[in-house]
Amino acid sequence: MATQNTKTLARVMMAPSVILLLIWMIVPLAMTLYYSFQNYNLLTPMNVSFAGFFNYQYFYTDPAFFQSIWNTLVLVLGVLAITVIGGIAIALLIDQPIFGQGIVRILVISPFFVMPPVAALIWKNMIMHPGYGVLADLAQFFGAQPIDWFAQYPLLSVIIIVAWQWLPFATLILLTALQSLDGEQKEAAEMDGANAVQRFIHLTLPHLSRAITVVILIQTIFLLGVYAEILVTTNGGPGYASTNLTFLIYRTARLGYDVGGGAAGGIIAVVLANIVAFFLMRAVGKNLDK
Amino acid sequence: MGSITLKNVSKTFGEAKVIPSIDLEINNGEFVVFVGPSGCGKSTLLRLIAGLEDVSGGHIMIDGKDVTDAAPAERGLAMVFQSYALYPHMSVRKNIAFPLKMAKMDQAQIDKKVGDAARILNLTDYLERRPGQLSGGQRQRVAIGRAIVREPSAFLFDEPLSNLDAALRGTMRLEISDLHHQLKTTMIYVTHDQIEAMTMADKIVVLNRGNIEQVGSPLELYKTPRNLFVAGFIGSPKMNFLEGEYAKSKGAKTAGVRPEHIGLSKDSGLWSGTVTVAEHLGADTFLHLDVDGIGPITARAGGEFGASYGDKVFLTPDDSKLHRFDDKGLAIKA
Numbered sequence: 001m002a003t004q005n006t007k008t009l010a011r012v013m014m015a016p017s018v019i020l021l022l023i024w025m026i027v028p029l030a031m032t033l034y035y036s037f038q039n040y041n042l043l044t045p046m047n048v049s050f051a052g053f054f055n056y057q058y059f060y061t062d063p064a065f066f067q068s069i070w071n072t073l074v075l076v077l078g079v080l081a082i083t084v085i086g087g088i089a090i091a092l093l094i095d096q097p098i099f100g101q102g103i104v105r106i107l108v109i110s111p112f113f114v115m116p117p118v119a120a121l122i123w124k125n126m127i128m129h130p131g132y133g134v135l136a137d138l139a140q141f142f143g144a145q146p147i148d149w150f151a152q153y154p155l156l157s158v159i160i161i162v163a164w165q166w167l168p169f170a171t172l173i174l175l176t177a178l179q180s181l182d183g184e185q186k187e188a189a190e191m192d193g194a195n196a197v198q199r200f201i202h203l204t205l206p207h208l209s210r211a212i213t214v215v216i217l218i219q220t221i222f223l224l225g226v227y228a229e230i231l232v233t234t235n236g237g238p239g240y241a242s243t244n245l246t247f248l249i250y251r252t253a254r255l256g257y258d259v260g261g262g263a264a265g266g267i268i269a270v271v272l273a274n275i276v277a278f279f280l281m282r283a284v285g286k287n288l289d290k
Numbered sequence: 291m292g293s294i295t296l297k298n299v300s301k302t303f304g305e306a307k308v309i310p311s312i313d314l315e316i317n318n319g320e321f322v323v324f325v326g327p328s329g330c331g332k333s334t335l336l337r338l339i340a341g342l343e344d345v346s347g348g349h350i351m352i353d354g355k356d357v358t359d360a361a362p363a364e365r366g367l368a369m370v371f372q373s374y375a376l377y378p379h380m381s382v383r384k385n386i387a388f389p390l391k392m393a394k395m396d397q398a399q400i401d402k403k404v405g406d407a408a409r410i411l412n413l414t415d416y417l418e419r420r421p422g423q424l425s426g427g428q429r430q431r432v433a434i435g436r437a438i439v440r441e442p443s444a445f446l447f448d449e450p451l452s453n454l455d456a457a458l459r460g461t462m463r464l465e466i467s468d469l470h471h472q473l474k475t476t477m478i479y480v481t482h483d484q485i486e487a488m489t490m491a492d493k494i495v496v497l498n499r500g501n502i503e504q505v506g507s508p509l510e511l512y513k514t515p516r517n518l519f520v521a522g523f524i525g526s527p528k529m530n531f532l533e534g535e536y537a538k539s540k541g542a543k544t545a546g547v548r549p550e551h552i553g554l555s556k557d558s559g560l561w562s563g564t565v566t567v568a569e570h571l572g573a574d575t576f577l578h579l580d581v582d583g584i585g586p587i588t589a590r591a592g593g594e595f596g597a598s599y600g601d602k603v604f605l606t607p608d609d610s611k612l613h614r615f616d617d618k619g620l621a622i623k624a
Contacts, residue, residue, distance in 0.1 A: 192389035193363035
């Protein structure tokens with residue numbers, strides 16, 4: 001892009017995709033913003049009027065609001081902790097030369113290919129179900145009372161399911177980072193008298209820091225919007241115990257037929273997500289500059 | 291202290307026998323260079339001594355103690371790697387201090403040792419930088435610094451200068467030699483560059499296909515190579531090997547004449563040849579010639595020798611410096 005000519009050409013060539021992206025993002029955002037200031041209930045679709053900040057006030061004073069934010073936070077942090085720690089552990093394991101390495105790696109990565117509702121349904125009906133679940137069978141085998149996961153630990157159950165889905169992604173990114181660690185550095189550390197644990201702390205972990213940053217950033221973006229797993233399993237309950245912000249918006253807009261309230265919730269979610277993104281980029285994004 | 295003894299050391303990787311069997315004695319304080327073409331097993335041998343590879347057979351002794359099964363860190367050796375292998379996320383100070391920290395030395399002592407090492411290696415101004423911010427030569431010095439703070443009984447260098455440019459390589463060569471004179475510690479140095487071997491070594495070990503071809507001081511190898519391989523490997527440009535009539539007249543299968551032992555003249559001489567390439571370096575002139583009835587020969591003239599492509603030149607080999615080899619490639623004693 002050295003000359004004026006190529007710059008103009010580049011702009012023209014990029015224009016369609018940029019315009020498309022803008023439409024796809026700006027139009028829904030603008031509509032959401034618009035609806036958030038309207039009294040618009042699907043039960044009385046003819047009575048649409050300007051609402052001012054009523055929708056925001058309504059959503060904010062919803063007793064589930066703070067709990068859903070708290071749940072969102074627990075969900076994101078819980079899944080991040082499991083996937084990062086578990087991902088490092090699995091990556092370290094499958095980085096070892098073993099028989100059938102290729103197949104093992106594909107198996108480890110496969111949960112990522114399963115669609116969220118399907119995965120959640122399998123977990124719900126085949127693994128965590130108190131009657132026919134594998135975990136219930138296991139508990140009975142040991143003579144223990146089977147756990148009704150979705151009733152007793154609804155949020156933890158959702159965290160486990162979502163973590164299971166994202167673990168392969170973290171493993172994959174961390175494994176590639178692990179493989180790029182220079183062999184001579186490991187040997188140098190060995191000569192310097194560092195044992196396996198010290199080598200991990202002083203050499204492997206710093207080397208992985210950038211990959212960990214990438215995993216945290218990307219996963220946070222997606223984990224803020226977890227929805228399908230909750231809808232299929234707990235439906236946000238019992239009560240609001242496993243309702244996150246996304247699900248609360250769904251609840252308001254679709255179950256309460258309140259488009260205006262849902263839109264206001266959506267705008268609040270966007271603002272909160274941006275605040276999180278801002279701090280995240282400042283806190284961990286610095287790692288990427290090195 | 292740092293005497294190292296190898297007894298019948300062998301190494302196989304699966305089917306491949308990289309080192310059949312090696313016996314070697316390295317005395318305390320010696321600068322030993324392992325030299326050989328790529329794939330001759332010299333790096334493997336060094337890694338066996340370091341403990342980074344397990345021997346397939348034989349014993350390694352350091353200061354009379356059998357360390358064959360000891361972990362690398364227990365052998366009291368320090369190694370400088372080809373890629374330097376510095377820890378990229380640590381400052382120079384932390385890199386150098388790392389082995390001391392692992393040895394759980396107290397901080398005041400670490401600071402003192404790092405300071406001393408930095409002074410010896412001219413790194414004092416760079417202690418807070420990261421390896422990524424240093425030049426190749428500086429990184430090399432940090433790697434050496436990390437090795438010397440441990441006060442090892444011997445240093446192992448694995449082709450440490452091969453990533454540097456020619457000028458820097460010359461400087462670092464001097465610095466490492468100088469360091470050896472200061473520390474008086476045993477050093478084992480692996481290289482494929484025979485100039486590094488000739489200039490730095492007390493003792494050169496020439497390796498070929500996992501076997502030791504000859505062990506000796508640089509000049510011993512230069513003057514009395516034991517066989518064709520050593521004769522061809524030591525010396526630059528390479529020794530000329532002549533077969534046929536001339537060799538037969540000297541009572542040998544192969545006659546070896548070094549380029550610097552051929553007299554050049556424009557008027558008369560034993561052989562006559564045509565210049566194919568002339569390299570004028572100022573201090574030396576290297577002529578690549580096509581000699582009538584013998585074939586391609588390289589000859590060196592001190593100073594400037596005015597000849598260029600296609601010129602006719604006469605050559606006379608110095609018979610007193612002739613090397614003779616029998617049909618097994620072994621040198622015939624005069």
